[in-house]
Amino acid sequence: MSLRDLDGWTVLFDLDGTLVDSAPDLVGTLNRLLVEEGLPPARPEAARTLIGSGARALLAHGFEAAGADVERARSDALFERFLVDYTAHIADGSRAFEGVVETLERLAERGAVLAVATNKRSDLSELLLDRLDLRRHFLAVAGPDRVSARKPSGAHLKEAVAMAGGDPARAIMVGDAAPDAEAARDADMPCVLTTFGYTPVPVDTLGGDVLIDAFEDVEEAIDGILAEFYVRRALKA
Known part of the structure; x- marks a missing residue:
C-alpha cells in the first residue's frame, strides 16, 4: 500500500507549457x-x-x-x-510533456488532490485534456471563466482549490510563467516553476520557490516544499 503522505494537499497545475506542449x-x-x-x-x-x-x-x-x-x-x-x-486542431501536435502521466499517478496514489488552474478557456482546456487522455487525473479544471479573477490574481488559485474540495492553506502551484508565480505569491502558496515552458523572460527571475528542468522532478520539488512546511510548523509548536 502506498504511503498517503499527501492527504489533505492540493496540487494545482498550469496547462500550456506545464502539463502540455501545446x-x-x-x-x-x-x-x-x-x-x-x-x-x-x-x-x-x-x-x-x-x-x-x-x-x-x-x-x-x-x-x-x-x-x-x-x-x-x-x-x-x-x-x-x-x-x-x-x-x-487542438491536439494535432500537442502532447503531454514526458513524465506527466506517471507523476500525476504517483501524486494521486500518495493522496494529493490534483486540479488545473489555467488562463485558457475552460471548454478548450477540457477538450485538450480529453483528447490527450489527461482529464481523468483532475478533480477540477478552473479556466478564467469559472473563477472571479484570472491569474496573476491569487483568487484564481484559491477558487480552483475550492472547486477541487481542497484547502488553500495546503496547496502548491506548478507553472511555467509569470502569471503562475505572481498568482501563487498573491495566494500565499508555494510555487514550482518549469524551465521548459513558454515564459518570455528568464524563469529564474520570476520568484518561484523551486525550479525544475523536467516534469519528473515535480514530485521531488513537492517533497522539499512539504518538508519545509512541517519544519516551520514544528518550530512554531
Whole structure:
C-alpha cells in the first residue's frame, strides 16, 4: 500500500507549457490565419513565448512581425476565426510533456488532490485534456471563466482549490510563467516553476520557490516544499 503522505494537499497545475506542449497547435493556427490574410507565417520560436499571454497576443505578434496593421489582429472576427481553427486542431501536435502521466499517478496514489488552474478557456482546456487522455487525473479544471479573477490574481488559485474540495492553506502551484508565480505569491502558496515552458523572460527571475528542468522532478520539488512546511510548523509548536 502506498504511503498517503499527501492527504489533505492540493496540487494545482498550469496547462500550456506545464502539463502540455501545446505550442505546435497554437502556432499552427496562428500561421494558418496569417497565410489566409496574405501574411508570412510567424517564427515558432518567437511565437511560443507569447502563448501564456493568450490568443489575442499571439495574433498581435504575428501581424506586427509581418509589418501589418496590428489593429486588424485585435478584431473580434479574427479572434473567433482563431478559436474555430484551434478547436479543430487542438491536439494535432500537442502532447503531454514526458513524465506527466506517471507523476500525476504517483501524486494521486500518495493522496494529493490534483486540479488545473489555467488562463485558457475552460471548454478548450477540457477538450485538450480529453483528447490527450489527461482529464481523468483532475478533480477540477478552473479556466478564467469559472473563477472571479484570472491569474496573476491569487483568487484564481484559491477558487480552483475550492472547486477541487481542497484547502488553500495546503496547496502548491506548478507553472511555467509569470502569471503562475505572481498568482501563487498573491495566494500565499508555494510555487514550482518549469524551465521548459513558454515564459518570455528568464524563469529564474520570476520568484518561484523551486525550479525544475523536467516534469519528473515535480514530485521531488513537492517533497522539499512539504518538508519545509512541517519544519516551520514544528518550530512554531
